Amino acid sequence: MSAATQAPPEPTAPALEVRKPPTRKRLVPYWLLLPGILWLLVFFAAPLVYQASTSLQTGSLEEGFKVTWHIATYWDALGEYWPQFVRSVAFAAIATLLCLVLGYPLAYLIAFKAGRWRNVVMILVIAPFFTSFLIRTLAWKTILADGGPVVGVLNSLHILDVTSAIGLTEGTRVLATPLAVVCGLTYNFLPFMILPLYTCLERIDPRLHEAAGDLYAKPATTFRRVTFPLSMPGVVAGTLLTFIPAAGDYINAELLGSTDQKMIGNVIQSQFLRVLDYPTAAALSFILMAAILAMVTIYIRKSGTEDLV
Amino acid sequence: MTELSKTDSSGGDVRLSGISKTYGSFTAVQPLDLTVPAGSFFALLGASGCGKTTTLRMIAGLEEPTTGTVELAGKDVTALPPYKRPVNTVFQNYALFPHLDIYENVAFGLRRRGIKSVKKQVGEMLDLVQLGEQARKKPQQLSGGQQQRVAVARALINHPQVLLLDEPLGALDLKLRRQMQLELKRIQTEVGITFVHVTHDQEEAMTMADTVAVMNGGRVEQLGAPADLYENPGTTFVANFLGTSNLIAAEIAEAGGEQLLLTAGDTKLRLPAARCSASSVRTGEKVLAGVRPEKITLAHADDAGSIPEGANRLPGRIKHASFIGVSTQYVIESRGAGELAAYEQNIERDGRLVPGAEVVLHWNPAHTFGFSADQDITAGADADEEAA
Numbered sequence: 001m002s003a004a005t006q007a008p009p010e011p012t013a014p015a016l017e018v019r020k021p022p023t024r025k026r027l028v029p030y031w032l033l034l035p036g037i038l039w040l041l042v043f044f045a046a047p048l049v050y051q052a053s054t055s056l057q058t059g060s061l062e063e064g065f066k067v068t069w070h071i072a073t074y075w076d077a078l079g080e081y082w083p084q085f086v087r088s089v090a091f092a093a094i095a096t097l098l099c100l101v102l103g104y105p106l107a108y109l110i111a112f113k114a115g116r117w118r119n120v121v122m123i124l125v126i127a128p129f130f131t132s133f134l135i136r137t138l139a140w141k142t143i144l145a146d147g148g149p150v151v152g153v154l155n156s157l158h159i160l161d162v163t164s165a166i167g168l169t170e171g172t173r174v175l176a177t178p179l180a181v182v183c184g185l186t187y188n189f190l191p192f193m194i195l196p197l198y199t200c201l202e203r204i205d206p207r208l209h210e211a212a213g214d215l216y217a218k219p220a221t222t223f224r225r226v227t228f229p230l231s232m233p234g235v236v237a238g239t240l241l242t243f244i245p246a247a248g249d250y251i252n253a254e255l256l257g258s259t260d261q262k263m264i265g266n267v268i269q270s271q272f273l274r275v276l277d278y279p280t281a282a283a284l285s286f287i288l289m290a291a292i293l294a295m296v297t298i299y300i301r302k303s304g305t306e307d308l309v
Numbered sequence: 310m311t312e313l314s315k316t317d318s319s320g321g322d323v324r325l326s327g328i329s330k331t332y333g334s335f336t337a338v339q340p341l342d343l344t345v346p347a348g349s350f351f352a353l354l355g356a357s358g359c360g361k362t363t364t365l366r367m368i369a370g371l372e373e374p375t376t377g378t379v380e381l382a383g384k385d386v387t388a389l390p391p392y393k394r395p396v397n398t399v400f401q402n403y404a405l406f407p408h409l410d411i412y413e414n415v416a417f418g419l420r421r422r423g424i425k426s427v428k429k430q431v432g433e434m435l436d437l438v439q440l441g442e443q444a445r446k447k448p449q450q451l452s453g454g455q456q457q458r459v460a461v462a463r464a465l466i467n468h469p470q471v472l473l474l475d476e477p478l479g480a481l482d483l484k485l486r487r488q489m490q491l492e493l494k495r496i497q498t499e500v501g502i503t504f505v506h507v508t509h510d511q512e513e514a515m516t517m518a519d520t521v522a523v524m525n526g527g528r529v530e531q532l533g534a535p536a537d538l539y540e541n542p543g544t545t546f547v548a549n550f551l552g553t554s555n556l557i558a559a560e561i562a563e564a565g566g567e568q569l570l571l572t573a574g575d576t577k578l579r580l581p582a583a584r585c586s587a588s589s590v591r592t593g594e595k596v597l598a599g600v601r602p603e604k605i606t607l608a609h610a611d612d613a614g615s616i617p618e619g620a621n622r623l624p625g626r627i628k629h630a631s632f633i634g635v636s637t638q639y640v641i642e643s644r645g646a647g648e649l650a651a652y653e654q655n656i657e658r659d660g661r662l663v664p665g666a667e668v669v670l671h672w673n674p675a676h677t678f679g680f681s682a683d684q685d686i687t688a689g690a691d692a693d694e695e696a697a
Binding site: 205207208210211212213214215216217218221225226229230 | 369370371390391392393396397398400401402404405406407408417418421422463464467
């Protein structure tokens with residue numbers, strides 16, 4: 001996270017006369033920071049300010065928009081689209097959880113058991129990135145197609161009865177149901193979970209496992225008391241990297257879902273590009289950002305890894 | 310897990326029978342029989358790659374032996390995983406749990422065995438290693454020496470039958486290492502648990518251990534009390550690895566009596582027959598005669614007449630002299646026996662003993678040891694550079 005880049009430590013008042021390094025040398029860190037700061041200013045800060053002003057405008061496309069500090073846009077947007085907000089958070093949370101459940105064993109395997117196959121498995125994890133996000137998601141349309149083999153198997157195993165009972169699917173369909181969207185999200189963001197988990201697990205000294213075993217911890221206890229706690233920074237980083245983009249995603253809901261599975265990303269997209277109601281779209285963007293920021297802050301606090309992330 | 314009687318601190322013998330370890334075509338440990346008596350401080354000494362750590366890990370259960378069995382207090386534990394063995398290890402670089410504080414690190418083993426009230430025991434153990442104040446710090450906030458003591462406390466609190474120490478002092482600086490050697494020895498005497506200590510530092514092994522096993526190339530070269538190993542090395546490796554030895558190629562000129570008469574070049578040396586480990590001691594047999602540098606006395610060539618009768622003597626010329634405080638170390642180019650080292654206590658320094666001076670080296674023949682000449686005369690000589 002960008003929050004991890006710390007400012008250079010402030011020089012404390014020296015008790016003795018300390019020779020200061022020449023001015024040019026002291027400025028070097030700032031010169032090195034300059035490209036990044038410029039980038040952020042032009043492509044992050046400026047659009048942010050522009051969006052903020054848009055969200056406070058009223059008017060129409062014909063008459064033009066003016067800043068009128070119409071804060072009610074926010075309340076109206078929230079009042080109208082809260083189901084999509086809730087749905088986005090729910091879908092993203094389920095997908096993140098699935099990513100963790102699927103990704104952790106795989107990351108563990110690569111870090112500790114893969115041996116000389118480590119690089120091969122790593123490449124397999126990253127390989128989907130060589131294809132466009134859009135094409136990969138479209139492929140899931142085929143995979144989950146009505147009457148396709150996947151749906152057939154799920155049906156004959158009566159798994160769809162279960163998922164229908166909890167509202168994830170409807171009847172004998174998977175496509176255009178919440179399950180399809182969650183599957184797409186899980187698939188697309190899985191590498192973002194595996195990579196930070198792997199880097200974190202890989203740094204754990206294998207002697208700590210031996211030490212735990214030596215101190216009477218069974219393998220399962222070793223995992224629970226040593227490996228998992230030490231992998232928490234990876235879990236936190238992975239869940240954030242999965243949850244944040246998944247919550248704002250609209251491609252998966254667009255391609256794999258129906259109108260009943262619209263996420264907040266879809267609403268923002270259509271407000272901006274179809275309805276052309278810029279203030280509402282901008283307000284929705286800000287609400288989403290604030291909501292994610294608040295959830296992430298609580299999450300990091302709760303997981304107690306502030307100093308580790 | 311109480312049936313394992315892990316809290317039984319009476320200790321027990323460690324018995325290794327025919328134990329070996331091979332990795333593919335590489336043999337790390339040759340079939341080995343070893344018994345460590347209960348309550349002793351036992352050191353496995355050798356250069357890196359000699360199989361000492363592998364042996365230790367097989368006792369801990371971290372490495373599965375290719376052949377042979379491990380017995381603890383008469384019970385075969387070869388098939389038991391580490392968490393079921395009544396042994397604990399102090400790892401090289403300690404392997405402390407970085408996410409737990411010192412208190413929880415030390416309490417780890419107790420908690421895993423389901424002991425609820427650990428407070429008193431942890432407190433006592435932290436006091437034993439003088440870390441009571443640091444209980445709530447994380448390992449990385451402590452110095453190397455303190456971390457080392459935590460590692461010892463974390464293992465000892467479980468009252469293992471055997472405590473295994475894998476190069477526990479390797480990461481410490483020299484002064485701290487000396488201090489911890491005495492500290493570990495004190496703790497061992499206090500708790501009376503069997504310690505098996507792996508080290509490449511011959512001085513460390515000799516300072517701490519009751520019994521030292523010198524390992525080389527996956528086998529035990531010699532086993533014995535430190536003084537015994539030092540005074541009566543059985544092989545050139547032990548002679549060179551444990552301290553420094555002058556080894557002189559010689560030939561038996563006269564055998565049969567209590568002393569063997571040897572010829573090295575044109576000088577005659579005497580060697581007690583009992584201190585020669587060569588299998589056959591016949592006239593004409595080639596042997597290596599050894600003597601420790603500190604046993605040698607230097608006399609200036611002018612004073613050669615004052616050398617006691619019956620001493621082994623070798624003439625030579627001083628090549629280097631280095632003053633190191635308590636003693637001066639000389640390198641002498643001898644006639645007939647190559648370069649020899651001699652350490653002289655700095656009591657009354659003879660001003661004439663400077664490089665270039667003609668001298669006569671002499672020593673009591675009783676300090677000479679010998680072995681058969683079919684060994685590498687330099688074996689182990691450069692292996693202990695770090696330890697020297």
